[in-house]
Amino acid sequence: MQLDVNGHAVYCYTNSRAIDPSKPSVLFIHGAGMDHTVWTLASRHFARHGNNVVSVDLPGHGRSGGPPLASVEAMAEWVISVIDALLIDQVALVGHSLGSLIALECAASQPDRVRAIALVGTTSPMPVSDAILDAAEADDHAAFDMLTQWGFSKRHQFGGNRNSGIWMIGNTLRLYERSRPGVLFHDMRACNAYTAGLAQAARVRCPTLLILGAEDRLTPVRSTRALQEAIPSPQIKVLPGAGHTIMVEAPNAMLDALHSVL
Amino acid sequence: MSAPDYPGLDTLALHAGAQPDPATGARATPIYQSASFCFPDSDYAASLFNIERAGHVYSRLSNPTNAVLEERIAALEGGVGAIATASGQAALHLAIVTLMGAGSHIVASAALYGGSHNLLSYTLPRFGIDTTFVDPRDPQAFANAIRDNTRLVFGETLGNPSLDVLNIPAIAEVAHQAGLPLMVDSTTTTPYLIKPFELGADIIQHSATKFLSGHGIVIGGLLVDSGQFDWDASGKFPTLSEPYKGFHNLVFTEEFGPAALIQRARKEGLRDFGACMSPTSAFHILQGIETLSVRMSRHVENTRTITAFLLEQDEVTRVGYPELDGHPDQALAAELLPKGCGAVFSFDLEGGREAGIAFVDALSVFSHLANIGDAKSLVIHPASTTHHRMDAEALAAGGIGEGTIRLSIGLEDPKDLIADLKQGLRAAQKAGGGSR
Numbered sequence: 300m301q302l303d304v305n306g307h308a309v310y311c312y313t314n315s316r317a318i319d320p321s322k323p324s325v326l327f328i329h330g331a332g333m334d335h336t337v338w339t340l341a342s343r344h345f346a347r348h349g350n351n352v353v354s355v356d357l358p359g360h361g362r363s364g365g366p367p368l369a370s371v372e373a374m375a376e377w378v379i380s381v382i383d384a385l386l387i388d389q390v391a392l393v394g395h396s397l398g399s400l401i402a403l404e405c406a407a408s409q410p411d412r413v414r415a416i417a418l419v420g421t422t423s424p425m426p427v428s429d430a431i432l433d434a435a436e437a438d439d440h441a442a443f444d445m446l447t448q449w450g451f452s453k454r455h456q457f458g459g460n461r462n463s464g465i466w467m468i469g470n471t472l473r474l475y476e477r478s479r480p481g482v483l484f485h486d487m488r489a490c491n492a493y494t495a496g497l498a499q500a501a502r503v504r505c506p507t508l509l510i511l512g513a514e515d516r517l518t519p520v521r522s523t524r525a526l527q528e529a530i531p532s533p534q535i536k537v538l539p540g541a542g543h544t545i546m547v548e549a550p551n552a553m554l555d556a557l558h559s560v561l
Numbered sequence: 562m563s564a565p566d567y568p569g570l571d572t573l574a575l576h577a578g579a580q581p582d583p584a585t586g587a588r589a590t591p592i593y594q595s596a597s598f599c600f601p602d603s604d605y606a607a608s609l610f611n612i613e614r615a616g617h618v619y620s621r622l623s624n625p626t627n628a629v630l631e632e633r634i635a636a637l638e639g640g641v642g643a644i645a646t647a648s649g650q651a652a653l654h655l656a657i658v659t660l661m662g663a664g665s666h667i668v669a670s671a672a673l674y675g676g677s678h679n680l681l682s683y684t685l686p687r688f689g690i691d692t693t694f695v696d697p698r699d700p701q702a703f704a705n706a707i708r709d710n711t712r713l714v715f716g717e718t719l720g721n722p723s724l725d726v727l728n729i730p731a732i733a734e735v736a737h738q739a740g741l742p743l744m745v746d747s748t749t750t751t752p753y754l755i756k757p758f759e760l761g762a763d764i765i766q767h768s769a770t771k772f773l774s775g776h777g778i779v780i781g782g783l784l785v786d787s788g789q790f791d792w793d794a795s796g797k798f799p800t801l802s803e804p805y806k807g808f809h810n811l812v813f814t815e816e817f818g819p820a821a822l823i824q825r826a827r828k829e830g831l832r833d834f835g836a837c838m839s840p841t842s843a844f845h846i847l848q849g850i851e852t853l854s855v856r857m858s859r860h861v862e863n864t865r866t867i868t869a870f871l872l873e874q875d876e877v878t879r880v881g882y883p884e885l886d887g888h889p890d891q892a893l894a895a896e897l898l899p900k901g902c903g904a905v906f907s908f909d910l911e912g913g914r915e916a917g918i919a920f921v922d923a924l925s926v927f928s929h930l931a932n933i934g935d936a937k938s939l940v941i942h943p944a945s946t947t948h949h950r951m952d953a954e955a956l957a958a959g960g961i962g963e964g965t966i967r968l969s970i971g972l973e974d975p976k977d978l979i980a981d982l983k984q985g986l987r988a989a990q991k992a993g994g995g996s997r
Contacts, residue, residue, distance in 0.1 A: 315810050336818035343816075344613035361818075448567065456568060458632040459580040461615035463623035464827060465642040465820055466577075466635035468567075473641055473788040473819035551614045 304380045307365030310335070311381065312354035314346035323414075324351040324390045325561055326382065328398030330420070331486030332446070332478040334361030337395065337546050340462075344554055345561060353390070355381060359482050367485035371397070371493040375404035379412060391415040391561050395546060396518065397490050400425060406507070407499035415560040417508040419553065420543045422518035423496030423526045427487045435484035442483055443475035452514035452542030460547070467547045500529035507533045508560040510553055512541035534559055570637060570752065574853045578632025592844045593625040612811075612828075622832055626840040630847050634773075634783045637752040637850070638765055641788030642823040644831060645781060645843055649748060649768025650676050651836035652782030656744055656764055658834065659826040660798060661712040663689025668706040668713070670697035670727065672720025672960075674768075675947060677746065681715075698889065700731040707739045712797060717746040718755055719898075722907050722943065722967060723960040724883050726890035726897060733761030740795035748772070749903045749933065753857040760897065763790040764822070771934025772904075774849035775856050779842040784826060788819030801825055856936065856972060861901030863978065864970040870979050871908050876916075876986050876993075878964075879909040904971075905933045907943075910964035910986075912993015917942040917964045919985075919992030926973060926981035938971035938978055964993070 302309040312335045318324070325345050327338040335342075335354040346352040357374060359367035368374045378401060382390055391414050394402035399421035406413040434442035447468060448456065460467045475483065507530050511520045520537055527533055536556040541549040568576070579590050598617040600606035608614045617623050627645045635643040646652040657667070669681055671694035681692040695702035697720045707714075714736040716727045727745060736743040742763035747755060751772045757765055767773060769781040792801040793814050801821045804810035808828055813821035831837055849856075868882045883894035883902040894902050910916045920942070921929050927940040931947060941947065944956055944963045953963055970978070 312815065315804070315812075334818065336816065339816045340613050340615070343611055344608055347607070347611055347613065444567070454580065457573070457576040457580070458578045458636060460578075460628070460632060463615070463617065463628040464631035464635070464644055464823060466632050466640060469635060469639060470641040470788060470818075470820055476789075477819065551616070554608075554614060 302381065302384045304377065304384050305365070307358060308363060309358070309381060309384075310356045310362030311385070312338070312342055312352070314342060314352050316346060316351070318351045318353075318385050318387060320386065322349055322351050324353060324382070324387045326378065326390045326392050327352070327354040328378065328392065328394035328401050329355075329357065329360070330396030330398050331490060332360075332443075332475050332483035333395075334474065334477075336361075336474070338393070340550050341393070341546065341554060341557065345557075350561070351387065353381070353385060353387075359479060359485070367482045369485060369489060371400045371404050371489050372408075372495075374401045374489065375408060378405050379409050382412065388412070389414045391417070393417040393419065393557065393561070394421075395419045396421065396425075396543065397486050400490065400493050400496060403496060403503065404493075404499055406505055407502040410502070410504055413505055415506040415508075416503070417510060417557055417560055419510045420512060420515060420518055420545050421509060421526065422522045423500060424494055425490045425496070425518065427491040432484070432487055432491065435487045438480045438484075443472055446475065446517070447472045449516045450543045451548060452512065452516070452540060454514070454540060455542060455548050462547075462550065467544070471544060471547065497525055497529045500526055501531070503530050506560045508556065509533050509535050510545060510556050511535065511537045512543055512545050512548065513537050513539045514541060515543045517543040571854045573633070573636045575851050577636035578629040590626060590629045590844065590847055592840050594840050596620050620840065621835055621837045622827065624840050624843070627838055627843040630838075630843040630850075631783070633847065633850060634767065635785055638785045639756060639758045639787070640765070640785045641820045643783055643785040644823060644826055645769075645783055645838040646831075647782065647836040647838055648780045649746070649766060649770065649782035650680065652766045652784040653677055653680060653746070655784055655826050655830045655834065655836065656766060657685065657690065657713065659800060659822060659830050660742070661690060661800075664710055665690050666708050666711045667692040667715055668703050668711055669694055670716035670720055670725070671695060672697045672723060672725045673717060674721050674746065674748075697725040697727055700728055700735050703732050704735045704739070707735075707741065711739065711741060714741055714743045715745070717748070718750040718757060719883070719903055719905075722965070723881055724888070724890070724902060724906060726883050726893045726902070728893060729757055729760040729762050729897065733763070737761070740797055742790045749905050750898065751853060751857055753854050754861075754898055754900050754903060758787040758789065763787050769846045770932070772857060772860070773853065774846045775852065775934065775936045776845065776849055777932060777935035777937065779845045781838050781842045781846050784823070786820065786823035790822070792821055805829070857901075859972050860904035860970060863972065863975050864901070864904045864906065866975040867968070867970050867978055867982070868906065870982065874986055876910055876912070876990050877908050878911050880906070881908060882906040905967065905969045907961075907965050907967045909962045910966060910989050910993065912964055912989055914944050914963040916989035916993025917966055918945050920966060920989040921985070923985045923988035924981050925984070926977055927968070933969040935969065936972045938973055939969040941967050943967060
C-alpha cells in the first residue's frame with residue numbers, strides 16, 4: 300500500500316488488504332538498513348489471524364521515499380503519522396533493533412495510540428561501535444559485513460535455516476546492499492544517539508514483550524538488564540540459538556512468542 | 562575493530578546449511594526420506610501453507626536434507642538461495658519457466674551442452690519460447706540479438722566443446738543494460754574455480770551430477786539466485802513483480818525482496834512441474850561437496866599433466882584447453898579462471914573417425930561413457946556417439962572433428978592415465994595410419 304506522509308511516498312505492506320477499522324492492528328518496524336521484507340512471515344501470520352498488518356518501510360528505506368530520519372524520536376513521530384494516515388486509532392508495535400527503539404519511544408510518548416509493544420533484538424541504550432559508524436558513514440561495504448556477521452549467532456554463520464533454500468547470511472547482506480547510500484549511517488547514528496530509552500521505558504504502560512536471542516552479539520541479553528528493570532512488568536522470551544536477526548534465525552519461536560502480546 | 566572474516570570456501574563446503582541433527586545429534590546430515598511431514602495442529606498446518614512459518618510440508622516442495630544442500634550451494638556461490646532439482650536440465654527449465662512464458666525469447670551462447678541446446682532449440686519453441694544462439698566470444702553479438710521480448714541471457718562458464726571462456730563481466734553488462742539477467746551454467750567450473758556472481762552473473766545453474774558430486778552416482782541439479790538483480794526496476798518480469806493468482810495475489814518482489822526469484826521458483830515451478838530432487842540424492846551430493854576443493858585442485862593438476870603429455874604426441878594435432886598457447890581465450894582464462902579451467906577438454910587425433918574409435922576402444926583406465934566430472938577419468942568420441950548423426954561438415958561447424966576425443970580427467974595417478982593414453986594412441990595410429 301502506498302501512502303503520502305509529510306509529503307513523501309510511504310510504502311506499507313498490508314498483505315494486500317485494506318485496513319478494516321473493526322480489526323486490531325499490528326505495525327511492524329524493521330531495523331537499521333533493512334526493509335519490510337524481514338517481517339513477511341510474521342505479517343502474513345497475523346493478517347490471517349484477524350489483524351490489520353502494516354509493515355512499514357521507514358523513510359528512505361525499501362519502497363518508501365523521502366530522506367532517512369535523523370533520530371528515534373523523529374521516527375516515532377513518523378510512525379504515529381503513518382497510523383494517522385491509515386485512520387488507525389491504536390496499534391500494537393513490533394520492532395526489531397532500531398525498530399524496537401522506535402516502538403518503545405512510541406509507547407512512551409503516545410500511550411493512547413499503542414496497545415502493546417514487542418521489542419525484538421533490543422537493548423537500551425544501544426551504542427554502536429565506532430568501527431560500524433565509521434564504515435557506514437563512508438558507505439563502506441565493511442559496515443554491511445560487520446552487521447551481517449555479528450547479526451547472526453555463531454552457529455548460524457553456517458546457516459541452518461528452517462526456511463528452505465534460503466542462505467540467510469546472503470539474503471541479509473543483499474538487503475543491506477540494497478539500502479541507499481547513507482541510510483545505514485543515519486540509522487546507526489540514531490541508535491547510538493538515543494539515550495532516552497531507559498527513561499522512556501519507565502513511562503511505558505502497555506503490555507511489553509522483549510524477544511531476545513540467547514546468542515545475540517550486537518544486543519547481548521546481558522546488556523538488556525537495565526531495560527528489563529525500567530519497563531514495568533515486561534515479559535521476557537530468550538530464544539535459544541538465536542542471534543540478533545531473530546526474525547530469520549528463529550521465525551517460528553518468534554511467532555509463538557508474539558502471540559503472548561498480540 | 563574490523564569485521565570477522567566470513568567462513569572460507571572449504572569450511573562452507575563442509576558446514577554450510579548443516580547443524581547437528583536436532584533430533585539425534587547426528588553429525589552427518591541425515592537422509593529425511595519422507596514424502597511428507599506431520600503438522601502439530603491445524604493452525605500450524607495453515608501457517609505452513611500460507612508461508613508464515615519455516616518448515617516442511619511435502620518433499621516435492623521442500624525437504625530437510627535437500628534444504629541443507631540448497632543452503633550449501635547458495636553459500637558457496639554467494640547467493641541468497643537455491644533449489645535442488647531432479648537434474649541440471651530441470652534446474653535450467655525451472656529458471657526459464659519462472660522468468661517467462663510463451664512469446665518470450667532467450668539469447669544464448671551457441672556453445673552449450675547438447676541437452677541444453679536441445680531444450681532451447683527444439684523443445685521450448687513448441688511452448689512459445691524462442692532462442693537466438695550467438696558466438697560466446699562476442700559480447701556484441703549478445704547485445705545485437707536482444708529483442709523487446711528477450712527475458713534471459715544464458716551461457717556456460719566454459720562452453721561446450723571448445724571451452725570458450727564466457728566473458729561474464731562483459732556479457733553481464735550487456736544483459737543488465739537491457740534490463741535482463743545473465744544466467745550461467747557453472748557445472749564444469751564449480752564455485753572452486755569461478756564465482757560467477759562476483760563477476761556479474763545473476764543466476765547459476767549446475768548439474769550437480771558432475772564435479773559437485775564427483776562420484777557419478779546420482780543425477781541432480783541446482784538453481785542458485787544471486788539476489789542481485791532488480792526485477793522491479795527491470796519491469797520485464799511480471800511473474801516476480803505482479804500479483805500471482807496462484808498464491809493469493811502474492812507479489813514476490815514485494816514479500817521476498819532479494820529472494821523473489823528463488824521463492825517463486827519453489828512456490829510455482831517446483832510445485833507445478835515437480836522436478837524435485839530425491840533426499841537420498843541430496844545426501845550423496847552433500848558428501849561430494851565436502852571434498853570439492855581437494856578434488857577440483859587435483860582434477861586441474863592432473864589435467865595440466867595430461868594436456869602437457871598430449872601436446873608432445875605426434876598423433877595429436879590439437880589440444881583445446883584455455884590455459885594453453887593457441888587457445889583464443891587464454892588471456893581471459895588467466896583473468897577469470899586463475900585456479901584452472903576445469904578437467905574436461907578435447908583434443909584431435911589424426912586419422913579421423915577410425916582413429917578416434919580405435920583410441921577409445923583401446924583404453925582401460927578411462928571409462929567410455931557419456932558423462933563428465935567423475936572422480937574416475939572418462940572418455941568419449943563425439944563423432945561416433947553424442948554427435949553421430951552429424952556429417953563431417955556439421956561436426957566442423959560445431960568445432961568437432963571426426964578425430965576429436967573428449968576427456969574428463971579424474972583423480973587417478975597421472976602415470977596410469979598416461980600409460981592408458983599411450984595404449985590408445987598406439988591403437989589410433991594403427992587404425993588411422995598415423996605418422997608413427
